[in-house]
Amino acid sequence: AAVRSHAGAQAERVEMVGASRPFRKLVEQARRAAASDAPAVFHGEPGTGKALCAHYVHARSPRALGPLVRVDCRDTDVLEQTLLGRSSRAGVPPLPSALLRADGGSLLLLHVEHLPHVLAGRLAGLLARKRAPAREGGEEPVDVRLLATASAAPRGLVERARLHEALADRLAGLELELPPLRERRADIPTLFERFAARGARASGGAPVVLTPEARQRLVEHAWPHNVRELELLGEWLARLHAGTELPAAALPLELRHEAAVSPSATLQERVARLERELIAEALHAAGGRKILAARRLGISRPTLDKKIEEYGLRVERRRAGA
Numbered sequence: 562a563a564v565r566s567h568a569g570a571q572a573e574r575v576e577m578v579g580a581s582r583p584f585r586k587l588v589e590q591a592r593r594a595a596a597s598d599a600p601a602v603f604h605g606e607p608g609t610g611k612a613l614c615a616h617y618v619h620a621r622s623p624r625a626l627g628p629l630v631r632v633d634c635r636d637t638d639v640l641e642q643t644l645l646g647r648s649s650r651a652g653v654p655p656l657p658s659a660l661l662r663a664d665g666g667s668l669l670l671l672h673v674e675h676l677p678h679v680l681a682g683r684l685a686g687l688l689a690r691k692r693a694p695a696r697e698g699g700e701e702p703v704d705v706r707l708l709a710t711a712s713a714a715p716r717g718l719v720e721r722a723r724l725h726e727a728l729a730d731r732l733a734g735l736e737l738e739l740p741p742l743r744e745r746r747a748d749i750p751t752l753f754e755r756f757a758a759r760g761a762r763a764s765g766g767a768p769v770v771l772t773p774e775a776r777q778r779l780v781e782h783a784w785p786h787n788v789r790e791l792e793l794l795g796e797w798l799a800r801l802h803a804g805t806e807l808p809a810a811a812l813p814l815e816l817r818h819e820a821a822v823s824p825s826a827t828l829q830e831r832v833a834r835l836e837r838e839l840i841a842e843a844l845h846a847a848g849g850r851k852i853l854a855a856r857r858l859g860i861s862r863p864t865l866d867k868k869i870e871e872y873g874l875r876v877e878r879r880r881a882g883a
Contacts, residue, residue, distance in 0.1 A: 575620045579748035583740040595621035599734030600707040608789030609739040611710035619667045627666025630659050634676040646694045660693035664703040673709040674723045681725035688731045742784040756795025764859040766803025774809040786828045800859040813838045837872040849878035
């Protein structure tokens with residue numbers, strides 16, 4: 562029934578980009594996982610693209626025409642009703658369980674180690690019985706493939722009491738470890754170009770081109786937050802320097818002076834630092850004219866004013882030609 566309802570529809574195309582040896586090995590593992598119907602766990606450091614890889618596997622599997630239902634296990638406020646459903650009550654419509662919505666497709670548990678043990682035990686029982694909470698009470702049979710992302714392999718999480726053992730048993734099958742970006746440095750220029758092109762399209766500008774020195778700085782950077790960090794950088798620089806050749810001097814300070822950045826800085830701290838520097842550079846390039854700077858950054862003038870105040874930036878107006 563699920564296949565018939567999607568007849569003629571094309572599965573969403575998901576691409577994984579890279580040519581380095583570790584990446585090619587991962588893609589080969591993902592293709593084998595796509596041909597299987599066993600549970601699969603994608604683990605590795607934050608920002609390595611675990612959810613994208615899971616989506617890639619689903620999109621190339623025999624279940625591709627079925628749904629891919631994503632559940633973020635960090636959303637504790639709504640997690641139970643998202644997973645197990647909600648009956649209707651006054652002013653509140655019913656919500657089918659994630660298992661029921663994933664029938665004929667795949668259920669993807671993001672950050673599975675954050676799933677509370679009580680809820681994980683209930684979910685494991687339903688998966689073992691291949692049942693889901695029914696809309697009108699009771700249970701009904703479902704056909705669901707289980708996928709999950711995690712910070713480490715399931716057995717290691719069980720040993721650290723971060724994952725319910727019964728759920729780990731349900732996840733037993735395939736394990737794909739995603740390599741950090743520092744282990745696939747050959748892919749960095751290609752990934753940057755892809756993210757920068759996306760940022761340029763979003764802002765209506767022309768692509769940015771890296772100088773050889775700037776490219777080398779990107780390749781040498783530690784990238785503690787992996788592909789996600791590179792993605793943010795590429796899109797921001799594309800908005801700020803659209804259609805230009807980007808020298809190393811235009812890169813954020815942390816890429817020009819690697820030692821100036823604490824390796825323990827969080828992704829939020831790095832994004833904030835990057836955003837502050839990009840706004841400062843845009844204001845300088847626009848001669849202090851906020852409207853021009855906002856246009857270069859692809860944001861509104863009120864948003865720019867808020868960011869200037871938030872980061873304590875000084876705005877100095879310069880005369881044309883000064």
